[in-house]
Amino acid sequence: xxxxxxxxxxxxxxxxxxxxxxxxxxxxxAGKHVNCRICHQVIVFEPPKKDKTGVVRCKKxxxxxxxxxx
Ligand SMILES: [Zn+2]
Numbered sequence: 001x002x003x004x005x006x007x008x009x010x011x012x013x014x015x016x017x018x019x020x021x022x023x024x025x026x027x028x029x030a031g032k033h034v035n036c037r038i039c040h041q042v043i044v045f046e047p048p049k050k051d052k053t054g055v056v057r058c059k060k061x062x063x064x065x066x067x068x069x070x
Contacts, residue, residue, distance in 0.1 A: 021065055028056050038062040 024043070027034050034043045036058035043063055048054040057064040 024063075025056050025065060025067065036060070036063045 024034060028043055028045050035041065036043055039058055039060045039062055041059045043056060043058045046055045046057065048067075054067040055064060056067065
């Protein structure tokens with residue numbers, strides 16, 4: 001069972017990473033040069049193909065965020 005304190009910190013971490021992710025997507029879509037925090041390769045935007053969603057990802061795939069374009 002998770003105690004209240006650790007649950008709170010977990011919640012905060014999720015919020016933080018959600019915010020960071022949004023910010024990262026914004027920057028990449030604005031054409032800014034952003035590097036992956038893990039492998040330090042440049043992160044690029046791959047536009048959606050057919051019925052697939054667009055993704056923001058680095059070469060190695062450790063950053064791989066699917067975009068909800070709807
Ligand atoms: Zn990476």
